[in-house]
Amino acid sequence: MSQDIYIVGINMIDFGRYPYRTPAQLGAEAALAALDEADVTIKDMQAVFSGSNYTTMIGQKVLQQIGQTGVQIINLVNACSTGASAVRMACSAITAGEFDTVLCVGVEQMTGLGMLGGAVPGAIPTEGLLGSATMPAVFGESGMEYAARTGATQADFAQVSVKNHHNATMNPKAFLRKETPLEMVLESETIAYPLTKFMCSINVDGAAAAVVMSEEKVKQRGLMGQAIRIRASAMASAPWQERDPIMHDVNGPTQLAADKAYAMSGIDPKDLDLVELHDCFATVELQHYENLRLCGDGEGVKMIRDGSTEIGGKIPVNVSGGLLSKGHPIAATGIANMFEIAVQLRGQAGERQIPGAKIGMTHVVGLGTSAAVHIFEKA
Amino acid sequence: MTTDTSLPIPAFSFIKLDKSGKPGLVAQRCTACGAAYADSERVACGKCGARADKLETFTPSLEGTLHSAVIVKRGFPGVDVPFISAVVDLDGGPTVKGTLRNTGFEPENIAQGIRVKVCFDDALGRKDKQGNSFIAHYFEPISA
Numbered sequence: 001m002s003q004d005i006y007i008v009g010i011n012m013i014d015f016g017r018y019p020y021r022t023p024a025q026l027g028a029e030a031a032l033a034a035l036d037e038a039d040v041t042i043k044d045m046q047a048v049f050s051g052s053n054y055t056t057m058i059g060q061k062v063l064q065q066i067g068q069t070g071v072q073i074i075n076l077v078n079a080c081s082t083g084a085s086a087v088r089m090a091c092s093a094i095t096a097g098e099f100d101t102v103l104c105v106g107v108e109q110m111t112g113l114g115m116l117g118g119a120v121p122g123a124i125p126t127e128g129l130l131g132s133a134t135m136p137a138v139f140g141e142s143g144m145e146y147a148a149r150t151g152a153t154q155a156d157f158a159q160v161s162v163k164n165h166h167n168a169t170m171n172p173k174a175f176l177r178k179e180t181p182l183e184m185v186l187e188s189e190t191i192a193y194p195l196t197k198f199m200c201s202i203n204v205d206g207a208a209a210a211v212v213m214s215e216e217k218v219k220q221r222g223l224m225g226q227a228i229r230i231r232a233s234a235m236a237s238a239p240w241q242e243r244d245p246i247m248h249d250v251n252g253p254t255q256l257a258a259d260k261a262y263a264m265s266g267i268d269p270k271d272l273d274l275v276e277l278h279d280c281f282a283t284v285e286l287q288h289y290e291n292l293r294l295c296g297d298g299e300g301v302k303m304i305r306d307g308s309t310e311i312g313g314k315i316p317v318n319v320s321g322g323l324l325s326k327g328h329p330i331a332a333t334g335i336a337n338m339f340e341i342a343v344q345l346r347g348q349a350g351e352r353q354i355p356g357a358k359i360g361m362t363h364v365v366g367l368g369t370s371a372a373v374h375i376f377e378k379a
Numbered sequence: 380m381t382t383d384t385s386l387p388i389p390a391f392s393f394i395k396l397d398k399s400g401k402p403g404l405v406a407q408r409c410t411a412c413g414a415a416y417a418d419s420e421r422v423a424c425g426k427c428g429a430r431a432d433k434l435e436t437f438t439p440s441l442e443g444t445l446h447s448a449v450i451v452k453r454g455f456p457g458v459d460v461p462f463i464s465a466v467v468d469l470d471g472g473p474t475v476k477g478t479l480r481n482t483g484f485e486p487e488n489i490a491q492g493i494r495v496k497v498c499f500d501d502a503l504g505r506k507d508k509q510g511n512s513f514i515a516h517y518f519e520p521i522s523a
């Protein structure tokens with residue numbers, strides 16, 4: 001990047017079920033926590049980039065709670081990449097020199113939506129007729145394509161859930177905090193084979209926020225001690241591929257975004273100390289090992305089998321417990337992934353701390369398709 | 380002469396009935412780059428950007444190869460489970476999604492590479508608000 005940009009305050013609410021709270025309240029709580037950590041107020045924010053897939057004008061609704069300063073607010077809807085898109089926009093705007101201090105917020109309230117979401121209205125319902133359009137089916141099909149290419153088994157996929165759920169037992173902010181041994185994962189209800197219930201992320205309510213600043217401003221405010229440098233901020237959409245979008249391609253956009261991020265930062269995959277990637281379903285974590293260049297083509301299976309991505313392994317992945325354990329409040333997920341990296345780089349992750357972590361990557365991908373990859377380093 | 384008012388309506392835009400009411404598939408191919416689409420009214424080619432005048436309509440094969448599938452066991456209320464959600468590469472393109480029937484619900488029934496044919500049938504008895512019936516496509520394994 002032409003000038004360095006930093007996250008100086010970042011937080012997420014405990015993901016969970018909040019039927020009696022509004023999306024604005026959830027977003028406001030996350031935003032205030034991020035502002036407090038950065039020792040700034042809403043009056044210091046020159047712009048807001050915010051996002052939600054189920055609540056319109058979420059940024060304005062949050063500022064109606066914490067301070068209507070009249071600044072520019074742009075709301076983003078970019079599926080599961082929404083929160084990361086807000087940070088990407090902050091980076092673009094600060095790089096352009098328009099602002100030096102920006103607030104990013106992602107919020108989603110999903111209580112009551114259920115695991116399958118809602119049917120799309122049409123002349124006649126198409127579920128069961130045009131195959132299935134539910135996320136477990138769509139990601140299951142992508143996973144079966146991967147299995148046919150690499151020889152991954154259902155047990156390999158299930159092992160991702162075992163690992164991530166184990167990690168979450170050390171994360172008080174995760175929604176699901178219990179060990180799920182392999183047999184438990186495999187024997188839980190089949191949603192769409194090969195995916196069982198414990199191999200699907202959970203729809204929860206959540207919010208996460210970050211304060212993003214230019215280097216000059218960070219120095220001026222004396223915040224370098226807590227600042228997390230954004231070494232790369234990259235996004236991509238799905239390049240043409242013969243089966244997309246009949247079969248949504250989550251691999252191509254992730255690869256494009258990752259390659260851009262590596263080029264932007266000059267960082268090599270082997271320099272990464274940990275990765276928080278988009279494990280909306282257990283199957284896709286193995287695909288993303290390869291898409292993010294953490295291993296070679298076809299080697300994702302080996303990564304989970306030999307423990308490379310466990311805490312203590314060569315490249316720990318989803319140390320927070322991932323979406324599989326934290327829950328997946330769509331627009332909040334991108335910034336929540338960054339929160340884990342920030343906590344780790346500051347050495348504040350307690351039991352699940354990766355010793356000496358210096359460089360971390362976040363990744364999200366939203367169907368349709370949009371992928372975002374960020375690389376962070378402790379300032 | 381009878382009128383065709385009783386003919387079922389295609390459930391999807393890539394299904395077309397001929398004058399006798401016999402259903403088939405319809406697709407488009409880009410003459411500039413060869414990309415195929417399960418569509419009949421594209422504005423341009425998503426691969427190379429060629430405009431609609433470069434897109435030709437063709438009748439795809441009714442046979443193809445299973446690329447990927449899942450066995451759906453939890454469905455929306457009112458949708459019978461289990462069923463198989465399948466992605467099929469028709470011979471010569473394009474790729475079409477649909478439901479695979481007349482097979483079992485075991486992992487071996489959804490292995491990549493299984494040869495399938497396209498059949499047409501009533502859309503599971505589903506009707507629109509006016510009471511119209513629809514015709515849909517289904518995949519079935521081609522038994523050896």
Ligand SMILES: [Zn+2]
Pocket residue numbers: 409410411412413414424425426427428429
């Ligand atoms: Zn073309």
